[in-house]
Amino acid sequence: xxxxxxxxxxxxxxxxxxxxxxxxxxxxxxxxxxxxxxxxxxxxxxxxxxxxxxxxxxxxxxxxxxxxxxxxxxxxxxxxxxxxxxxxxxxxxxxxxxxxxxxxxxxxxxxxxxxxxxxxxxxxxxxxxxxxxxxxxxxxxxxxxxxxxxxxxxxxxxxxxxxxxxxxxxxxxxxxxxxxxxxxxxxxxxxxxxxxxxxxxxxxxxxxxxxxxxxxxxxxxxxxxxxxxxxxxxxxxxxxxxxxxxxxxxxxxxxxxxxxxxxxxxxxxxxxxxxxxxxxxxxxxxxxxxxxxxxxxxxxxxxxxxxxxxxxxxxxxxxxxxxxxxxxxxxxxxxxxxxxxxxxxxxxxxxxxxxxxxxxxxxxxxxxxxxxxxxxxxxxxxxxxxxxxxxxxxxxxxxxx
Numbered sequence: 094x095x096x097x098x099x100x101x102x103x104x105x106x107x108x109x110x111x112x113x114x115x116x117x118x119x120x121x122x123x124x125x126x127x128x129x130x131x132x133x134x135x136x137x138x139x140x141x142x143x144x145x146x147x148x149x150x151x152x153x154x155x156x157x158x159x160x161x162x163x164x165x166x167x168x169x170x171x172x173x174x175x176x177x178x179x180x181x182x183x184x185x186x187x188x189x190x191x192x193x194x195x196x197x198x199x200x201x202x203x204x205x206x207x208x209x210x211x212x213x214x215x216x217x218x219x220x221x222x223x224x225x226x227x228x229x230x231x232x233x234x235x236x237x238x239x240x241x242x243x244x245x246x247x248x249x250x251x252x253x254x255x256x257x258x259x260x261x262x263x264x265x266x267x268x269x270x271x272x273x274x275x276x277x278x279x280x281x282x283x284x285x286x287x288x289x290x291x292x293x294x295x296x297x298x299x300x301x302x303x304x305x306x307x308x309x310x311x312x313x314x315x316x317x318x319x320x321x322x323x324x325x326x327x328x329x330x331x332x333x334x335x336x337x338x339x340x341x342x343x344x345x346x347x348x349x350x351x352x353x354x355x356x357x358x359x360x361x362x363x364x365x366x367x368x369x370x371x372x373x374x375x376x377x378x379x380x381x382x383x384x385x386x387x388x389x390x391x392x393x394x395x396x397x398x399x400x401x402x403x404x405x406x407x408x409x410x411x412x413x414x415x416x417x418x419x420x421x422x423x424x425x426x427x428x429x430x431x432x433x434x435x436x437x438x439x440x441x442x443x444x445x446x447x448x449x450x451x452x453x454x455x456x457x458x459x460x461x462x463x464x465x466x467x468x469x470x471x472x473x474x475x476x477x478x479x480x481x482x483x484x485x486x487x488x489x490x491x492x493x494x
Contacts, residue, residue: 102153102194103184105129106165119159124166131168135175142171152191152217154198160216163192191221199225207471223480230483235490237264237271239293244451246458247302247312248324249277250465252478259478260285260308261485263461265301265453269491270461273482279307286315299451301458303327304441322451323444325404326459332397332434333366339430340393341365357383358390365394392426404448412446464488 109124125131130139146168153161168180186193202211203226212222244265249258252275262272262285272285286294297316302308303324312319341358348355364372364380372380384391399419406412423435438445468484 103163103165105131105182113159117158117160119156119161120164121153121161122164125168131170131180133170133172133175133178134181135172135178137181138172138174140170140172140178140180144169144171144177149185150190151185152195154192154195155215196225200229203229223477227477227480227483230480230487234483234486237269237491239271239289242266242271242293243296243298244453245271245297245300245319246453247282247300247305247308248458248462249303249305250462252481259482261461261465263458263489264491265299265457267491268457268461268489270486270489273485275478277305277307279311282307282311283315286311291315299447299453301451301453302444304331304444309444320447320451321444322447322453323441324453324458325401325448328438328445329397329401332400336428336430336434337365337390337393337397338362340389340428343430344387344389358387361390365390389428392428393431396423396426396431403445406446406449409446409449412449416442416445461489 103123105126106123107126109122111122112120114120130141131143132138133140146166149165149167151163151165153163155161165182165185167182167185169177170180172178184193186196189196191199199211199215199217199222202214203222206214208222208226209219211217212219215222242264246263246265247260248263249260251257252259257275258277259273259275260277260282261270263270272288274281274284276282294315295318297312297319299320299322300308300312300316301322301324302312304327309321312321341362345355345358348358361379361383364376364383367376369377369380384394396419399415399422403412403415403419406415420435420439423431426432465485465488468488469481
């Protein structure tokens with residue numbers, strides 16, 4: 094083995110000897126380079142007087158199939174300025190049992206594959222890899238510039254099964270995640286506005302959200318100039334669950350004596366909930382046949398399409414006109430789930446018509462939610478919420494305006 098070549102990797106040291114310990118482990122024993130003086134870690138000045146020497150075993154990057162371990166003599170020097178101090182070794186990461194090169198290698202891998210797989214690939218403990226990645230995220234995640242934030246998007250996502258949620262707040266203009274906090278109650282949401290401060294809250298013009306009362310009330314309390322804009326996707330999804338699904342089940346139950354017809358309606362859930370442009374030609378034909386023979390389903394399906402038009406009104410007056418027309422048809426339909434939904438939505442009308450003035454893109458919100466689910470799924474869930482929230486912030490650093 095060319096000891097001179099290997100010595101180039103570790104400044105101030107050269108290879109003394111090596112040992113192949115088993116089929117997958119390579120031990121390299123280093124010694125100080127006699128031509129280079131040790132440097133004090135306190136003042137970065139050369140110090141020739143050696144107080145004592147201890148040996149450390151540190152992990153280096155793998156060499157082919159070998160796990161490489163270094164046996165490093167670490168000296169304490171007698172510095173004229175600092176007294177007895179450990180020598181400065183730039184390629185060691187403090188008191189860790191890893192070289193800086195190994196840490197950089199871990200950081201590069203963990204950007205691409207989950208922590209668990211990196212740990213298995215490199216033979217490191219899961220917590221070691223997680224700590225390295227967490228410190229990288231703390232170093233790289235930028236503190237948001239709140240002075241330029243005018244419009245917000247607020248949403249919730251599931252942390253675990255069992256109704257445990259977290260709240261995420263995004264700048265609508267830069268798409269940067271500003272804040273992530275556990276919980277979705279008023280108390281938890283209030284922490285975000287307290288974090289922003291009164292001055293920043295005064296400059297907020299609009300906040301997009303689902304029909305979450307806790308978020309709505311906190312926006313009204315802390316951001317008096319802000320308009321609440323209810324998210325199109327959430328409202329339509331709620332309409333699908335509470336109206337279309339309910340009517341579909343009721344219609345299927347009314348056909349107990351017609352097994353074939355009942356089966357067709359029971360299996361039509363996704364045909365009714367999907368947007369028409371996402372259906373295949375065959376599915377479109379099936380949907381047309383279903384709506385032709387079932388008047389209640391036809392009514393709620395058409396009113397779902399017309400409900401979306403409220404968010405595309407050119408003005409708030411036009412949005413009000415469209416709402417009155419839609420509300421009248423919903424009440425006169427005589428379909429109980431539809432009537433209940435319409436009366437409930439009437440209490441949130443202010444957040445619907447506000448979309449005519451503030452065109453907040455709801456697809457951005459759903460795209461982010463899907464990405465958050467992927468981050469969570471890659472790790473099979475996170476045991477450390479702070480680490481998980483850092484992952485989310487790193488995934489959405491924002492775009493330059």
